[in-house]
Amino acid sequence: xxxxxxxxxxxxxxxxxxxxxxxxxxxxxxxxxxxxxxxxxxxxxxxxxxxxxxxxxxxxxxxxxxxxxxxxxxxxxxxxxxxxxxxxxxxxxxxxxxxxxxxxxxxxxxxxxxxxxxxxxxxxxxxxxxxxxxxxxxxxxxxxxxxxxxxxxxxxxxxxxxxxxxxxxxxxxxxxxxxxxxxxxxxxxxxxxxxxxxxxxxxxxxxxxxxxxxxxxxxxxxxxxxxxxxxxxxxxxxxxxxxxxxxxxxxxxxxxxxxxxxxxxxxxxxxxxxxxxxxxxxxxxxxxxxxxxxxxxxxxxxxxxxxxxxxxxxxxxxxx
Amino acid sequence: xxxxxxxxxxxxxxxxxxxxxxxxxxxxxxxxxxxxxxxxxxxxxxxxxxxxxxxxxxxxxxxxxxxxxxxxxxxxxxxxxxxxxxxxxxxxxxxxxxxxxxxxxxxxxxxxxxxxxxxxxxxxxxxxxxxxxxxxxxxxxxxxxxxxxxxxxxxxxxxxxxxxxxxxxxxxxxxxxxxxxxxxxxxxxxxxxxxxxxxxxxxxxxxxxxxxxxxxxxxxxxxxxxxxxxxxxxxxxxxxxxxxxxxxxxxxxxxxxxxxxxxxxxxxxxxxxxxxxxxxxxxxxxxxxxxxxxxxxxxxxxxxxxxxxxxxxxxxxxxx
Numbered sequence: 221x222x223x224x225x226x227x228x229x230x231x232x233x234x235x236x237x238x239x240x241x242x243x244x245x246x247x248x249x250x251x252x253x254x255x256x257x258x259x260x261x262x263x264x265x266x267x268x269x270x271x272x273x274x275x276x277x278x279x280x281x282x283x284x285x286x287x288x289x290x291x292x293x294x295x296x297x298x299x300x301x302x303x304x305x306x307x308x309x310x311x312x313x314x315x316x317x318x319x320x321x322x323x324x325x326x327x328x329x330x331x332x333x334x335x336x337x338x339x340x341x342x343x344x345x346x347x348x349x350x351x352x353x354x355x356x357x358x359x360x361x362x363x364x365x366x367x368x369x370x371x372x373x374x375x376x377x378x379x380x381x382x383x384x385x386x387x388x389x390x391x392x393x394x395x396x397x398x399x400x401x402x403x404x405x406x407x408x409x410x411x412x413x414x415x416x417x418x419x420x421x422x423x424x425x426x427x428x429x430x431x432x433x434x435x436x437x438x439x440x441x442x443x444x445x446x447x448x449x450x451x452x453x454x455x456x457x458x459x460x461x462x463x464x465x466x467x468x469x470x471x472x473x474x475x476x477x478x479x480x481x482x483x484x485x486x487x488x489x490x491x492x493x494x495x496x497x498x499x500x501x502x503x504x505x506x507x508x509x510x511x512x513x514x515x516x517x518x519x520x521x522x523x524x525x526x527x528x529x530x531x532x533x534x535x536x537x538x539x540x
Numbered sequence: 541x542x543x544x545x546x547x548x549x550x551x552x553x554x555x556x557x558x559x560x561x562x563x564x565x566x567x568x569x570x571x572x573x574x575x576x577x578x579x580x581x582x583x584x585x586x587x588x589x590x591x592x593x594x595x596x597x598x599x600x601x602x603x604x605x606x607x608x609x610x611x612x613x614x615x616x617x618x619x620x621x622x623x624x625x626x627x628x629x630x631x632x633x634x635x636x637x638x639x640x641x642x643x644x645x646x647x648x649x650x651x652x653x654x655x656x657x658x659x660x661x662x663x664x665x666x667x668x669x670x671x672x673x674x675x676x677x678x679x680x681x682x683x684x685x686x687x688x689x690x691x692x693x694x695x696x697x698x699x700x701x702x703x704x705x706x707x708x709x710x711x712x713x714x715x716x717x718x719x720x721x722x723x724x725x726x727x728x729x730x731x732x733x734x735x736x737x738x739x740x741x742x743x744x745x746x747x748x749x750x751x752x753x754x755x756x757x758x759x760x761x762x763x764x765x766x767x768x769x770x771x772x773x774x775x776x777x778x779x780x781x782x783x784x785x786x787x788x789x790x791x792x793x794x795x796x797x798x799x800x801x802x803x804x805x806x807x808x809x810x811x812x813x814x815x816x817x818x819x820x821x822x823x824x825x826x827x828x829x830x831x832x833x834x835x836x837x838x839x840x841x842x843x844x845x846x847x848x849x850x851x852x853x854x855x856x857x858x859x860x
Contacts, residue, residue: 252687303653307646326627326690329649333623334683336656340676349667356660363654367572370646 226527226534227266230273233287237269240291244338255331259298268293271422271531272397275415278524279405285346286404292342292355293397299335300362302328307370351400358396365389374453376476379460386427387420394423414515418528421512426535428505431456432498433539435489450485457501462492502536509536546847546854547586550593553607557589560611564658575651579618588613591742591851592717595735598844599725605666606724612662612675613717619655620682622648627690671720678716681708694773696796699780706747707740714743734835738848741832746855748825751776752818753859755809770805777821782812822856829856 227234238260245256269290276286306328336359343355365388377385398419402412434449435458449456455475463472471488474480492498509532519525547554558580565576589610596606626648656679663675685708697705718739722732754769755778769776775795783792791808794800812818829852839845 249684249688251691252684300653303649306649325645327687329623329626329652330683330687330690332649333620333652333656334680334687336653337676337679337683340660341673341680344669344672344676347669347672349664349669352664352667352672353661356657356664359657360654360661363650363657364569364572367647367650367654368569370650371571 224523226274226531227270229523229527230270230277233273233283233290234266234269236287237266237273237290237294240287240342241294244291244295244335248334251327252331252334255327256335259302259331264294264298266294267426267531267535268297268393268397271394271419271528272401274524274528274531275398275418276401276404278519278522278528279402279407279411279415281401281405285348286401288342288345289351289397289400289404292339293393295335295339295342296355296359297393299332299339300366302332302335304366306332307366346404348403350403354396354399354403358392361388361392365392369454374475374478374480376455376459376463376472382455382457382460383424386424386431390427390430391420391423394426395419410518414518417515418512421508421515422532422535425505425508425512425532428457428501428508429536429538432458432501432505435493435498447485447489450489451482453480457504458492458497459488461500461504462488462495462497465495465497466491506536509533544843546594546851547590549843549847550590550597553593553603553610554586554589556607557586557593557610557614560607560662561614564611564615564655568654571647572651572654575647576655579622579651584614584618586614587746587851587855588617588713588717591714591739591848592721594844594848594851595718595738596721596724598839598842598848599722599727599731599735601721601725605668606721608662608665609671609717609720609724612659613713613720615655615659615662616675616679617713619652619659620686622652622655624686626652627686666724668723670723674716674719674723678712681712685709685712689774694798694800696775696779696783696792702775702777702780703744706744706751710747710750711740711743714746715740730838734838737835738832741828741835742852742855745825745828745832745852748777748821748828749856749858752778752821752825755813755818767805767809770809771802773800777824778812778817779808781820781824782808782815782817785815785817786811826856829853 241260242257245253245260247253248256272290272293273286275281276289306325339355343352346352365385368388369385372381395416396419398415399412402415407415431449434456435447450459463469466472469488469491471484471491474484475488513529513532516525516528561580562577565573565580567573568576592610592613593606595601596609626645659675663672666672685705688708689705692701715736716739718735719732722735727735751769754776755767770779783789786792789808789811791804791811794804795808833849833852836845836848
């Protein structure tokens, strides 16, 4: 087997996906077209379309619907990011001129809406009721999850609540991408279930790594502000693992009592980092990614399966 | 024929539509469920589901998909209203606490997103690729139209631009509702075209009347602030008709030059009202509504057709 990365294996398909995304922007008229272009030119790992395409190839999904699915997944992901950032930015941009805020809010809301609509256009083009059903259900799950996270800011979730949150936030889309690839391929119920499981577990691993990387902040190369989650009151796996070992920690008790000032959060972050809880969280991500790879056990052995296995390792090893 | 209103004719179906909408809220978890409940309890004319149901009955569409379609239409309409109000409120709520603004913005964005997602869930339940395609295309049209209106605030549109705007804002949804009803009924291409035309023309009439009612403001009983459109720089049919007759009007010249202070707008509004241009705009709405009724000419003569004809008259006669 030549040493080729998962992305290289489907490089040409990914280019076609980008062409679909570009044409979404081009048909939108200004200023939507400009907004969409700048959003997608800013890059992104395209991990979701990559997984979609690899799974589709592995299961012999028809090409055009598969490409449309991958594009619809990336459009939907980007739409949720735009609306999410808007909610976050409202906080971070305090003090900027109201006019600027209002303008960017309005355009951000509508740009996100437009990408949702265009994702639905691509999904409808499949003429496949089952993928449509999965796709729209996924969108509901994601929005419910965002709302949950929004209203529970500042409170420590239980482990079950955390898992539910990262499922809604990330794993639901990975799962749906794989499920829809399998549905386009007209796969058996067993194959569909295995594909779903691959996506779900890979998505859980991906989000846990994201949550761990947040602790490294800008020094980790992600370009995100330092420990944004923690300081916005979003408590993730490293905090929960720390809590399991240190239930009587005074900083945690303050946070549970609703007192999470900056000094408390800085101390907590330091305790988590020196206590090795980021490594513990990564070990949990590795469990998920191993389990994702294992769910491919009954699939044919070929370059696409190898690439999907490789991706699970990359998800855990990534630094950004 | 007994003297029964269009709404009474399908009262039971409308109740089923409300039940679908309620269950959308109930499945959402808090605080989404509460938001959704309050939005829909606030009322609304339900003109879109009414037209959808009447057209579906007239063409013998199967009942369950028809109800789902009517609910999906109303959910989508409400989602666009919520996002629209958010854009408007950003302007109107200046001076309120940033926290309150941020909170309501975030929740408004997500509530709208959730309603879009749930509309897609209902649409997907049809398992009808053609309605799905129409529906997602409509959503793109609506968002493009909102963006157009947003970026062209303060500028006078041409008549063609105005017609395009009200098509995107309102008539596209009326048209899609009728088209999807016809598609669910497996109607012929001719019947589909006639149903679409009914919806489009009725929608154009509806929006023109809306635009005229805006000039009456609160005194017209709509509960909206006085002449909101005009003072937000959204120029509608009465302004354009006034302009056709008074191209050299100095207030209009100021507005075209980008100088639309309050005194200018008040003078313009007064000139429009005393010059009879609101009546002229209503006459144009009547043309559209007559044309809507005429597009039913080849349909079977029964209570549903009568109700759809009656609706076109009510659209023009309405005071709120």
